[in-house]
Amino acid sequence: MRKWLLLAASAVVALTACGGGGGGGGNFDATKVSGTVVLSGWQASPEEGQALQAAISGFQTKYPNVKVDYQPISGDYPTSMVAKFSAHQPPDVFYVDSGVAPDWIQQGVLQPLDDWASSRGFDTTQFYPGYLNAFKGTDGKTYGYPKDGNTLAMAYNTDMLTAAGVQPPTTYDEMTSVGAAMKAKGQIAYSLSPSLDRILAFIYGDGGALLSADKKSDAIGQPGFKEALTFYLNLFKQGYAKTPSQLGVDWNGKALGEKKAAIIFEGGWLDSYMKGTFPNVNYKWVEMPKGSAGKSTLGFTVSYSIGKDSPHKDAAWLLLTYLTGKDGMTLWTQGGVANPSRKDVPAPAGKDVLVSSASFAHPWSFIPGFSKVNDAFNNAFTAALQGSGSVDDIISKTKAALDQQLSAP
Amino acid sequence: MALAIFKGRGSLGTERAQEAFAGYAFIAIPLVLFLIFNIGSLFYSAYISLWRWGILGPTAFVGIHNYQVILKDEVFHTAIKNSIYYTVLVVPIQVALGLALAVTVNQIWRGRTFFRASFYFPSIASSAAITVLFIYIMSADGLFNHLLQQIGINPLTFHNQGDWLGHQDTAMNSVLGLNAWTTSGTMMLFYLGQLQSIPTEVYEAARVDGAGPWTAFWRITFPLLRPAHYLVLTTSVIGALQMFDQAFIVGSPDGNPNYSLMTMVLYLYNATFRQFQFGYASSVGIVLFVIIFTATLIQRRFFGTADWAAAR
Numbered sequence: 001m002r003k004w005l006l007l008a009a010s011a012v013v014a015l016t017a018c019g020g021g022g023g024g025g026g027n028f029d030a031t032k033v034s035g036t037v038v039l040s041g042w043q044a045s046p047e048e049g050q051a052l053q054a055a056i057s058g059f060q061t062k063y064p065n066v067k068v069d070y071q072p073i074s075g076d077y078p079t080s081m082v083a084k085f086s087a088h089q090p091p092d093v094f095y096v097d098s099g100v101a102p103d104w105i106q107q108g109v110l111q112p113l114d115d116w117a118s119s120r121g122f123d124t125t126q127f128y129p130g131y132l133n134a135f136k137g138t139d140g141k142t143y144g145y146p147k148d149g150n151t152l153a154m155a156y157n158t159d160m161l162t163a164a165g166v167q168p169p170t171t172y173d174e175m176t177s178v179g180a181a182m183k184a185k186g187q188i189a190y191s192l193s194p195s196l197d198r199i200l201a202f203i204y205g206d207g208g209a210l211l212s213a214d215k216k217s218d219a220i221g222q223p224g225f226k227e228a229l230t231f232y233l234n235l236f237k238q239g240y241a242k243t244p245s246q247l248g249v250d251w252n253g254k255a256l257g258e259k260k261a262a263i264i265f266e267g268g269w270l271d272s273y274m275k276g277t278f279p280n281v282n283y284k285w286v287e288m289p290k291g292s293a294g295k296s297t298l299g300f301t302v303s304y305s306i307g308k309d310s311p312h313k314d315a316a317w318l319l320l321t322y323l324t325g326k327d328g329m330t331l332w333t334q335g336g337v338a339n340p341s342r343k344d345v346p347a348p349a350g351k352d353v354l355v356s357s358a359s360f361a362h363p364w365s366f367i368p369g370f371s372k373v374n375d376a377f378n379n380a381f382t383a384a385l386q387g388s389g390s391v392d393d394i395i396s397k398t399k400a401a402l403d404q405q406l407s408a409p
Numbered sequence: 410m411a412l413a414i415f416k417g418r419g420s421l422g423t424e425r426a427q428e429a430f431a432g433y434a435f436i437a438i439p440l441v442l443f444l445i446f447n448i449g450s451l452f453y454s455a456y457i458s459l460w461r462w463g464i465l466g467p468t469a470f471v472g473i474h475n476y477q478v479i480l481k482d483e484v485f486h487t488a489i490k491n492s493i494y495y496t497v498l499v500v501p502i503q504v505a506l507g508l509a510l511a512v513t514v515n516q517i518w519r520g521r522t523f524f525r526a527s528f529y530f531p532s533i534a535s536s537a538a539i540t541v542l543f544i545y546i547m548s549a550d551g552l553f554n555h556l557l558q559q560i561g562i563n564p565l566t567f568h569n570q571g572d573w574l575g576h577q578d579t580a581m582n583s584v585l586g587l588n589a590w591t592t593s594g595t596m597m598l599f600y601l602g603q604l605q606s607i608p609t610e611v612y613e614a615a616r617v618d619g620a621g622p623w624t625a626f627w628r629i630t631f632p633l634l635r636p637a638h639y640l641v642l643t644t645s646v647i648g649a650l651q652m653f654d655q656a657f658i659v660g661s662p663d664g665n666p667n668y669s670l671m672t673m674v675l676y677l678y679n680a681t682f683r684q685f686q687f688g689y690a691s692s693v694g695i696v697l698f699v700i701i702f703t704a705t706l707i708q709r710r711f712f713g714t715a716d717w718a719a720a721r
Contacts (some may be wrong), residue, residue, distance in 0.1 A: 078669050079682050085464045107464040245575030248550025264477040371683040375484075375663035386577055409461070409469075 028120045030318055034065035037315045040081075041095035041302075043072040044337075045272070048098050049336025059322045066315045085109040090307030092316035093323075096144050098134035098301045098365040105135075106368040110143040111306040111313065113320075122321050128358040130299040131341040133228070134365035138215065144303025148338035150267035151357035152201050154289065156230045158282045160187065160262035168263070169289050172205070172231055179240025180224045182262060191240035191255035191264050194231070194385055196377045198265055199277035201298045203228040204362050205291025210402065215367055218402045224293060234295060235260055236385055243385070257281050267300060268339050269353045285353040299361030301341055369405040376401035451698070454691040462688035470677050475692035487668045488676040489700075495585055495672070496649035496704075502589040504641055507596020512630070514597065515604045525601070526660070532594035540658040547573045574659050577667040584655045584670065592648065596641050603637035604630070639712040646704050650697070653678065673697050 039056070043049050049072070056068050071091065073080045078100060084090045085107070096104060098252040104110055117124055124132060124145065131146035156168050164182050168257040169175040175190075200210065208224030211217070219225075223338065235241040242261065249255045252264035257278030264270075265288065274281060288297045304323055305314045329345045332338060336348055339355050347355035366373070380397040383389035434438075460467045479485050493526050510528045514521055529606030531539060540618055546552045554564040554571045573583045607630065653674040656664070662679055664671025677697065680690035 076682070082464055082682065082685065086466075088465075104464075107685055109464055243575065246549055246570065246572050248548045248554075248572075250544070250548075369684050369686075371662075371679065372484075375665075375679070378663050379665055379668045382665050383577065386666065388577065388667065 028116075028314070030063070031032070031065075031316045033063070033073075034316055035039050035312050035315045036067040036069050037093060037312055037319050038069045038071055038091040039093045039319065040071050040073055040091035042074070044076045047272070047335060048337045051332050051337050054335060055323055055332040058328060059319060060115030062322065062327075063318055066318055068319060079230045082236065085307070085309075088309040090309055092310040092312050093304050093306055093319050093355035096146070096303045096305045097136070098131075098146075098299075098303070098363060099370070101135050101144065101303065101365050102137070102368045102370065103306075105137040109308050111308050111310065112137075112139075112141040112143055113145070113306070114141050114316075116317055120317070120321075122325075126173075126326070126342045126344045127324075127360065128299070128341055128343065130358055130361035130363050131301040134299070134301055135303045135305070138367075142304035145320065146301040146341035147304050147324055148329070148333060149299055149301040149341035149358055149361075150269065150339055151299050151354050151361045152265050152267055153287055153297065153353050153357055154263060154265055155256060155270055155283050155285055156263045157256060157259060159285050160259060166258075168284075168286050171290050172202070172228075172292070175235070175289055176231075176238075176240070179235060179238065179278045183239050187246070188240070188242050188261045189263055190235060191244055191247055191249075191252045191261035192235065192241045193252060193265075194243050194378065194381050196374050196381075197298065197300075199229065199377075199381070200362075200364075201234050201265070201288055201296055202232050202291060204296035204298075205288065205293060206225060206231070207291070210373075210398075211366060216389075216406065218399055218406065220399045220402065224291075226395060228291065229394060233384060233391060256283060268351060271350070272337065287353055287357055295360045297357045297361045298364050299358055300364050366404055369408055373398060373401045373405055454694050457688050458692035458695050460688045462686075462691070464685055464687075467688075471688065475689045476696070478689065479692055479696060484664075484668060484671060485673075485676055488664075488671045488673045491581060491669065491671055492650055492652065492673045495581060495652055496646055498582075499589050499592075499649050500583050500642065502585075503592045503596055504638075504645055506589060506593035507641065508600050508634075510593060510597040511600035511604055512626070515601060525597075528597050529594035531591040532598075534591075536591065536654050537658060539591060540587070542704045543583075544574060544659060547583055549573075549575070571641055575666055577669040580660060580666050580669045584652075584659055588649075588652065588655060592645070596645065599641050599644075600634060600637050603634050607633050632652050635712065639708065643705055643710060646708065647701055650701050650704065673700075 041052075043052075052070070056070060059068060060068075062116065077095070077097075080092070081094065085104075086336070090109065096110065101110075108344065124142070127146060128149060130151075131149040132142065134146065135144035136142050147264075154168065160182075160256050161168060161178075164180045164185050164187060165176075166178050169178045179189040203209070206224035206228035208222060208226075208228055209219040210225075212219050221361060236243075244251050244255055247255045247260045249258060249260065252261075253270045254264055254272045255261040256264045256270075257274060259281070287295065290296075304320045308322060310316050323332065324341075326342060326344050329340050329342055333340045333345060333348055339351050339358075341358070377394065377398040380389055380394040380399065384394055457467075459472055461469045461471050461475075514525050514528065517524060548554075549564075549570070549572045553573070557564050557571075569576035569579045573579045591600050611629055611633075612625055615629055620628065650675050652672050656670040656672045656675050657678070660666065660670030662675065662683060664675060673693070674697070677690055677693045680693055684690075702710060
């Protein structure tokens with residue numbers, strides 16, 4: 001009798017641990033979950049707000065017992081979120097940029113999701129790995145699911161290339177020849193950002209990398225890194241490319257719109273800008289040119305994650321999996337402001353290249369403290385561009401910053 | 410309690426003690442807030458600086474390790490150099506400009522309010538808005554280069570090819586010029602207040618003795634402005650050493666081009682809100698405090714205190 005009582009008590013404890021505040025999942029019943037979930041993120045445009053409201057409405061229809069309290073954060077998002085994390089009062093579901101994800105994962109403010117995904121039957125195989133992997137910690141666990149994704153692709157001014165009598169380049173060698181042909185006609189072929197978040201796509205294309213696959217050591221010395229860097233820097237030195245700053249604009253999109261350069265490497269955010277600011281400029285998207293190692297691009301994404309201190313984890317899980325599931329993401333991306341991060345959600349009109357490029361994209365997500373590495377690279381590259389440094393200097397400074405972060409306790 | 414103290418000293422009568430008590434009672438709330446959020450946070454920051462401290466709090470006691478890392482970090486060295494370079498150049502320029510504007514406005518009778526407001530406007534306008542406008546003006550395709558072309562100077566022939574804010578050799582100097590202009594209005598107000606307290610009889614006596622305007626300025630005005638000099642220089646140096654927003658907006662958080670816009674406070678911001686190392690960031694804050702405090706003590710040594718009463 002006593003044995004049975006002990007077993008019964010154990011079962012009660014186990015069930016209690018699984019329910020309410022957010023444990024596991026064998027007995028998870030979505031229809032019995034209720035309450036209010038606070039959803040936070042930044043909002044880039046009114047259109048984005050409308051698209052999200054459409055997705056939230058879809059969620060409310062499916063789960064009428066769970067109310068969504070949408071609280072967009074204006075201003076400096078990481079700063080606001082840090083204050084909320086510190087106070088142990090984060091929103092239940094919120095955006096996490098892939099660039100900052102490793103830091104927040106390391107700081108222990110995000111809820112790991114793998115156990116719930118397996119016990120509650122959420123299929124993550126439909127996410128493009130280039131996006132999903134951005135939210136994996138060094139422990140191999142997943143701390144967010146990508147709400148959408150953007151890749152870098154090549155946008156070119158069709159009229160300018162036609163007038164110059166050249167085809168859009170498909171390889172790095174062709175990039176050089178197109179640059180030379182346009183220079184001969186007195187035009188600048190490329191507006192290129194002097195920053196790692198563009199150059200790294202070319203480094204991957206030549207077979208180089210920043211980090212080893214397990215992200216535990218640097219891979220800067222491997223073949224491809226120096227070659228791609230030299231190629232990119234030479235485009236400037238040969239007069240085929242200029243930075244947006246040198247062209248007198250604040251970003252590459254404006255250089256394309258003002259026809260100061262014919263080709264740029266950007267993501268889907270360009271479309272709404274061009275539509276609103278330069279509706280009469282004809283441009284087209286094609287995949288990034290191939291390097292010696294094949295196709296490559298960078299994947300930028302933002303997840304929906306759940307706060308470790310969220311008081312409504314079951315309801316948060318429902319919202320998270322709806323918004324990153326097929327139905328929610330379809331509603332969200334139909335708004336035309338974002339591209340799907342799932343293979344089973346159709347690409348919005350005109351976004352085929354940007355969506356299909358996700359299949360060979362490398363995530364823009366590295367290790368905690370990566371902003372120091374990024375800054376070291378960007379500043380060293382600018383120095384080399386302005387004649388006070390070399391490719392070797394860029395490599396040595398980036399490697400030093402990377403090794404410092406890798407060895408940080 | 411304050412009442413008890415004053416009664417105990419015996420030097421104050423009951424009436425004065427009550428008056429003093431009332432005075433302390435009036436400032437009690439702001440004083441407590443000041444002690445908690447200014448003085449208290451200073452000590453708390455010093456405490457945090459001895460820890461590895463993340464978003465959710467302390468993770469390990471590291472002693473002076475954070476300070477050792479700072480001393481070895483080349484980027485922080487660059488940030489200190491940049492901040493000192495900026496301070497050494499911008500302070501004399503904005504002080505001289507502020508003084509010149511104050512003396513000019515002080516001598517204008519018609520439209521004084523208009524000119525005073527005009528000169529002061531950049532100081533109260535949003536620095537972010539002014540910086541964004543400045544970026545447009547100074548961009549390679551901006552107004553400044555167009556004006557240069559109008560007077561026959563081709564910006565492309567310069568070392569920076571007309572990219573004033575994007576080139577490592579000119580970015581900081583450009584921001585310096587911007588801030589000298591925007592801050593000079595505040596300096597003007599400080600000087601104007603002091604200028605108006607100088608009695609006109611002194612100038613009349615000097616004129617009788619045959620002193621010209623230039624002599625009167627250097628022998629009368631400038632020395633009698635000494636309390637204002639101290640105030641202006643101290644606030645200028647503190648403000649300059651804390652320069653952040655313009656560097657952040659012009660150069661982005663990474664301090665580009667080539668760390669030429671990396672200032673001490675921008676470095677601190679990065680450690681806090683991009684690297685989330687609050688212990689390390691606190692140690693940066695303490696180093697910044699020591700530098701500013703030392704600079705203020707040196708100024709106090711050379712320019713004395715802001716003894717307004719003595720000047721009057």
